[in-house]
Amino acid sequence: MSLTRRRERWFYLLISPWLAGFLLLQLGPLIGAFLLSFADWPLPQPPKFVGLAHFGELTGDPLLLRSLANTLYYAAGTVPVGLGLGLILALLLGRKRRGAGLFRAIFFLPVIVSGVATTFLWGWIFNPRYGVVNQVLGMIGIHGPGWFFDEHWAMPALILMSLWNVGVNMVVYLAALQNVPAELHEAAVLDGAGWWPRLWRITLPMISPATFYLMVINLIGAFHVFTPAYLLTRGGPNNATLTLPLYIYLNAFSWGRLGYASTVAFLSLSVILALTLLQFAAAKRWVFYAGDETGS
Amino acid sequence: MMTRNDRFFRGIYYATLIMLAAPFVLPFLWMVSTAFKSPSQIFADPPQWIPNPVTLDNFTQAWGLLDFPLLFRNSFIVTGLSVFGTLLTSPLVGYAFATLPGRGKTFWFNLMLATIMIPSAITLIPLFVLFSKLGWVDTYLPLVLPSFFANAVYVFLFRQFFRTIPMDLFESAELDGCNPWQAYWRIALPLARPAVSAVAVFAFIGAWNDFLGPLVYLNTADKYTVSLGLSLFQGVYYTQLEYLMPMSLAALLPVLALFIFSQHYFVEGVLTTRFEG
Structure with missing residues (x-):
């Protein structure tokens, strides 16, 4: 057996842990979820085939529509602001000024610790009576809203809370800014271009692949928001924070409707997929790849 | 040599950063402060940032x-x-x-x-x-x-x-x-x-x-x-x-x-x- 053949065998041997995981933990369950969406399976009883009944149920389910609308509201609230804030932080901290490292760490810290504990912390901060937000608003004469207790303010509170994780966007933008060739800026300065035109004509086009990447990733992330909606409000008040992942979870694990939950999960996946493909199609118009004149 | 203008912009720069950093740092400090307060201080109006007296009762x-x-x-x-x-x-x-x-x-x-x-x-x-x-x-x-x-x-x-x-x-x-x-x-x-x-x-x-x-x-x-x-x-x-x-x-x-x-x-x-x- 030739050396190359033997090394090929080694290749498959060494990647076998991932390959097995892909088949057992991803491809298999994906097929399983697909089959499950045609069945009812009230564990521990055996599954029952129900045909397309769950898909029919999707169209007339007010809670599903509500959770889809809530998730889109959340995405529309978090993605643009999160991108803008991440870019501003990266622009401020891009050059090696004194203290920049400390500030980067501060802005990134919430990403690391986010979980049950920080979710409770934000619940306390947004407490209508004693929370620090409304106390501070009260000092300047504004009567703060009920936040998680008010169906109109619960989602804005969830969105504000999510902006705490903007450190991810900052880090990606920092990496992208490092790759903008300094000569471009130097040449523009020689031509008399100020800071603002250089930002619009050089920096933003050069980092547009990062912006595109973050748009895709943040939008997918918005379809995954579960922990705060589950812990703080259980989807309330009046379903104002019922997100798609929470609705899937409740169907599967609180109401024992594994089959319908799978159907909703597939709907969620198709919406994510459609929005992502839409972004890829739109990207041809505005994402600029250096060294590629066609821009594709 | 740092001109007065440079110093002015540096001041603005750090002031902006500190303002932006506040919502990222203060929640943690608020958490620590709450943890060491007695219930009557937690629900004090106006809020107290520094617990006085510091109590470990909550932890125990x-x-x-x-x-x-x-x-x-x-x-x-x-x-x-x-x-x-x-x-x-x-x-x-x-x-x-x-x-x-x-x-x-x-x-x-x-x-x-x-x-x-x-x-x-x-x-x-x-x-x-x-x-x-x-x-x-x-x-x-x-x-x-x-x-x-x-x-x-x-x-x-x-x-x-x-x-x-x-x-x-x-x-x-x-x-x-x-x-x-x-x-x-x-x-x-x-x-x-x-x-x-x-x-x-x-x-x-x-x-x-x-x-x-x-x-x-x-x-x-x-x-x-x-x-x-x-x-x-x-x-x-x-x-x-x-x-x-x-x-x-x-x-x-x-x-x-x-x-x-x-x-x-x-x-x-x-x-x-x-x-x-």
Whole structure:
């Protein structure tokens, strides 16, 4: 057996842990979820085939529509602001000024610790009576809203809370800014271009692949928001924070409707997929790849 | 020479940064401050930032409400096994993708990257059915086992790392009679120490913060992790904040400590390699 053949065998041997995981933990369950969406399976009883009944149920389910609308509201609230804030932080901290490292760490810290504990912390901060937000608003004469207790303010509170994780966007933008060739800026300065035109004509086009990447990733992330909606409000008040992942979870694990939950999960996946493909199609118009004149 | 103008702009620069940083720092300080206050101070109007007097009562009483030593032990078991599984397989697969030839390698590699996009919500339900049929519900197996099958993001990170090392090094080892496994184990892995420690930190934090996994799979209280135990206290509708804040603070401490010692992994290079081509 030739050396190359033997090394090929080694290749498959060494990647076998991932390959097995892909088949057992991803491809298999994906097929399983697909089959499950045609069945009812009230564990521990055996599954029952129900045909397309769950898909029919999707169209007339007010809670599903509500959770889809809530998730889109959340995405529309978090993605643009999160991108803008991440870019501003990266622009401020891009050059090696004194203290920049400390500030980067501060802005990134919430990403690391986010979980049950920080979710409770934000619940306390947004407490209508004693929370620090409304106390501070009260000092300047504004009567703060009920936040998680008010169906109109619960989602804005969830969105504000999510902006705490903007450190991810900052880090990606920092990496992208490092790759903008300094000569471009130097040449523009020689031509008399100020800071603002250089930002619009050089920096933003050069980092547009990062912006595109973050748009895709943040939008997918918005379809995954579960922990705060589950812990703080259980989807309330009046379903104002019922997100798609929470609705899937409740169907599967609180109401024992594994089959319908799978159907909703597939709907969620198709919406994510459609929005992502839409972004890829739109990207041809505005994402600029250096060294590629066609821009594709 | 710094002109007056420069000094003015530097002042504006740091003032802006401090204003932006406030919402990222003050919540933590507010948490610490709440944890050390008596209930009457917690609900004081106007709010008090500095507890006076400082009380440790909340901690001693919260300690009695939840079995914290047990929760921490459980979290360390789950987290430790997850980190171990990740480090056992992810660098190995990354090494194979970086150095070995294979028919269909590009296909497998692209497929692996595509799997990062599969939302966990969709595979969670069939996996739950599978694990409950296997009788693994209410054990740590469903939480820990997946990490032994290599994580696509970390594999990608290791592959990028191994590609920065000259291939001759591994090839000459193989000419000297090592097989690819030995070349990996004796030469590549020791060289990859920076990437290994970075991934260990990421995997630790991911497993420690995981909430959905323990929520779905663990049923009996003596198996709960810190996140799950803490979640029993019901969010904003829970009024006994004097206990919730010290418990939340305690739950954060391991990750907080880890971040302080490893923050350079996150804000410099290593993490960002996962975001590039």
